[in-house]
Amino acid sequence: MQHPPEDPVRRRNFVLSTTATAVAAVPLGMQRRSVGMTDVTRAAESMNRLVEADDRQGGHQALASAALKGRDHVMELQQRNAGERVRRALYALAAEYSTMAAWACIDLRDLDTAQRRLHESATFAGLSQDPPTGLRVWVNMAMLAYQRRNWPEQLAAARAAKASPAARRDPFFGSMGRVRLALAHSSSGDRQAAKRELGAAQETLLKAGEVERPRWTSFYGPAELNHLAAIILNHNGQSAAAEAMAHRALSRIPEEFRRNRALATCQLALAQLRQGEPEQATSTATSVFTIMDGAVLPGRMRTLIGDFHRDLLRQAPSTTYARDWADRMREEWSRA
The missing domain is CATH 1.25.40 (Serine Threonine Protein Phosphatase 5, Tetratricopeptide repeat)
Structure with missing residues (x-):
C-alpha cells in the first residue's frame, strides 16, 4: 500500500514534542552537569576566605551569613551527579561551612543559633566520614x-x-x-x-609532623597552645604562670591573627590584675582596642573585657587610669 507523503512540518513537530517529553521524564538532577573535584576545590577556596576573615576580625553576622550561603551552594552541588569521593568531600565542606556559621555565632554570643548550626554540622560531618x-x-x-x-x-x-x-x-x-x-x-x-x-x-604537639592539613587548622600551634594554657592557668588561680604563658603566646601569634592576639592580650591583662598590678593591667587591656584596629569586638571578647572591667573597678575604682579606662570602654562599646 502506498501512503501519502507526510507533511515535513508535522514530522518536525512530532520529533520535538517526543524529545521534550523524554527530557521531562529525566529527574532534574540528571539534567544538570556532573560535579567533580574541581567544583569541590572552588567551594573550598571560598571557605578558606571565610577562615581568613575570621582570623582578622572574629565572628560577626556577615561572616555567619556568608557561611550559610556557602553551605547552601555546596548542598545544591550535592543534587547533581557525583562519585562517592566527591560526595564525601562535599559533605565535609557542608560541615565546615555550618561549623563556621556556628563558630561566628559563638563569637557573637548567639548561643542558641550556634547550637542549631553545630547539630547540623555534626550530621554533615558524619556523612562525610572525614576524621578532621x-x-x-x-x-x-x-x-x-x-x-x-x-x-x-x-x-x-x-x-x-x-x-x-x-x-x-x-x-x-x-x-x-x-x-x-x-x-x-x-x-x-x-x-x-x-x-x-x-x-x-x-608533649603531643611536639610529635606532630609538618604535613598538609585543612586550612581551618592554621590557628593551632605552639602559640595558640600557650594562649589556651594562659586561660587554664588563670582558671586555676596561677596568675604569674598565666602571665608568662600569655607573653609567650603573644610573641608567636602572627599579626594577621588579630582576634587571637586580642584574646591572648585579655588573658594577660586579667593575669596582671589578679597579681595586684591594676595600672599595668589597664594599659594592657587598652591595647586590645588597638589590636582590633577599630573593628567591633566579638561578643566573646566583650565578655572577657567586661570581666576585666568589673575586677578593675573593685580594685581601683577611683583612680585616674580606671576612669580613663571606663571612658574608653564606653566609646568602644558604642561601636556595636
Whole structure:
C-alpha cells in the first residue's frame, strides 16, 4: 500500500514534542552537569576566605551569613551527579561551612543559633566520614558548652574530641583534643586533671609532623597552645604562670591573627590584675582596642573585657587610669 507523503512540518513537530517529553521524564538532577573535584576545590577556596576573615576580625553576622550561603551552594552541588569521593568531600565542606556559621555565632554570643548550626554540622560531618571534620565539630561543641557554662557537656565533648579518629591518628589533632580536655577540667575545678592534660597536649604537639592539613587548622600551634594554657592557668588561680604563658603566646601569634592576639592580650591583662598590678593591667587591656584596629569586638571578647572591667573597678575604682579606662570602654562599646 502506498501512503501519502507526510507533511515535513508535522514530522518536525512530532520529533520535538517526543524529545521534550523524554527530557521531562529525566529527574532534574540528571539534567544538570556532573560535579567533580574541581567544583569541590572552588567551594573550598571560598571557605578558606571565610577562615581568613575570621582570623582578622572574629565572628560577626556577615561572616555567619556568608557561611550559610556557602553551605547552601555546596548542598545544591550535592543534587547533581557525583562519585562517592566527591560526595564525601562535599559533605565535609557542608560541615565546615555550618561549623563556621556556628563558630561566628559563638563569637557573637548567639548561643542558641550556634547550637542549631553545630547539630547540623555534626550530621554533615558524619556523612562525610572525614576524621578532621568530625574532630572540629567536637571542639566547637566543647567551646559552646564552655560559653553556656555547661561543664558536664563541655567535658563530654572534649573527651569525644580526644578519642576521635583524627586525634588518635595525628599528634597535631591529639594535642588539640587534649588541650580542650584540659580546659574542661579547669572549668569544673579539677586542677590536677587540667594540669595533666595540658602537659600531655604540649608533649603531643611536639610529635606532630609538618604535613598538609585543612586550612581551618592554621590557628593551632605552639602559640595558640600557650594562649589556651594562659586561660587554664588563670582558671586555676596561677596568675604569674598565666602571665608568662600569655607573653609567650603573644610573641608567636602572627599579626594577621588579630582576634587571637586580642584574646591572648585579655588573658594577660586579667593575669596582671589578679597579681595586684591594676595600672599595668589597664594599659594592657587598652591595647586590645588597638589590636582590633577599630573593628567591633566579638561578643566573646566583650565578655572577657567586661570581666576585666568589673575586677578593675573593685580594685581601683577611683583612680585616674580606671576612669580613663571606663571612658574608653564606653566609646568602644558604642561601636556595636
